[in-house]
Amino acid sequence: MTATALAPSETRRYLSGVAGRRWPATALLLLDTVAAIGFAGGLAGGVAAIAKGSASPSVWLALMLASGLARGGCAVLSARVGARDARDAKAALRRRIAGAALHQPIGQGDTGTLTAAAIDEVEAIDGHVARFLPARHAATIGPLLVLIAAGCASPVSAAIMAFTLIPFIAAMTLAGGAAADETRRQFATMAGLSGLFADRIRALPIVLAFRAENTEAARIGDAAGEVADRTLRVLAIAFLSSGALEFFAALSVALVAVYAGFDLLGLLPFRVPEHLDLARAFFVLALAPEFYAPMRRLAAAYHDKQMAEAAAERLQALEASAEPLAAPASKTGQPPAIRFDDVTIRYPDTDRDAVHGFSLAVMPGETVAIMGASGAGKSSLLHLLLGLAPLSSGTVTIDGCALAASGRPDAGWASQSPLILPDSLRENITLARPDADEADILAAAFAAGLARVLDRRGLDTVLDARGSGLSGGERRRIGLARALLHDAPLLLLDEPTAHLDEASESALIETIMRQARGRTTLIATHSARLAAIADRVVRLEQPA
């Protein structure tokens, strides 16, 4: 999966679609700002009352206390609401990304990269929804509220605050751009590491058999080192930028403090159109840090935004490349007629055809054996019918309908290396028909020649993903049992008798002959004995 750089507006649109409209967290942050104004009012009123000694400060203290408590409540609630919103948004996005990962075009996206997308890259949306979005909305209105409140007490202080905003915004924009580039690179390296790691884990027995563990460990170590370097670079930019932002915020507070203090004491060396009393001076002084608080919150969450945007580019590319899965054809129960006309199959990123100019008409209910040298394209032809290989040119029709239009045919498929789930033998067989009852499962298992496995271990024996404890032949028989249990009018068998001894092969050929009756059956095989039961044998030549 490669992420092409999207226009910033497209990324924002994608992210806002992911996040949806979630206002409660923003409303809580704005309430926090209102409470901060209340706190500053209570502080200023209390100090002035104490200084005058004329009125009881308790009403001001009560205002301060209530505002302080309200601020604490708002902080806790907005964090909780934001976390809940992020969890919902991530769950919805993960469902979409998992769907898109399953519908990637043939040959695109390795397991590690797709896993990194569904886990790490979706996780990068968390801070964007939980912190950045509420902070961004609150940062546009919050400072305005503070500015209006401060302006009522001291227009000059409000003007100072507004003026210092300019370098603050410039620093944020510069830091944001640099962080975005580094974050994008960090994600690309992270996805690379995930892909490498997943592939090597899958190939661990081979790595150990060839004593390549040190080489592979070093390769993974190098990739992990690169991720660490990139992560440190991202963090360095984040720390530097937040340092710069803190500097401007502190500078603004200091300017307001110096102005208010000098004006209060009448020491200003220039004329200003106001003279502050103690209450107003304290009020603007207490409000000055609050002017920057929403933007500080925004700056702290800015890194979340960069992470989310970098992730969004990759996730959007993944969703865009997903192909709609051909719908399964409606079940007619009748064996279909299949026609291949001048069919060519070429896999993506390869420079030769796997199958070239192949034509064949299979009658309904006919059994056809496809033979040919290893690599001639026998499996590819079966995969083509299942939507697992690309039709590069030519046409394939099923009962007269083009393959794409008729949808995936209802087929029982026994592949060369059947997928084994880390689950019971029963679950592995019923993958083909989850609602099958015990009698049907046993019938399919016995018909596929799994009697010895059933005697030895039973239907509830648990297999691991490699099918350890089963022979290669037994693993294939699980695939065959699935195909038989599915009970479809089309049977596609890929070398079902490979690696079997003569007696086992004979037994399986008997089974296949029985099961092929009343079905259209295509068998890819090297076995002349198996091919002998077919109505017709077709030989595939290896493309030049």
Ligand SMILES: Nc1ncnc2c1ncn2[C@@H]1O[C@H](COP(=O)(O)OP(=O)(O)OP(=O)(O)O)[C@@H](O)[C@H]1O
């Ligand atoms: N997913 C794939 N991506 C790229 N090339 C592929 C893919 N699957 C198969 N091929 C190539 O297509 C060609 C035909 O492969 P295929 O498995 O269809 O042959 P086969 O006749 O079934 O071989 P065998 O008898 O060894 O099983 C081979 O050259 C193979 O390397």
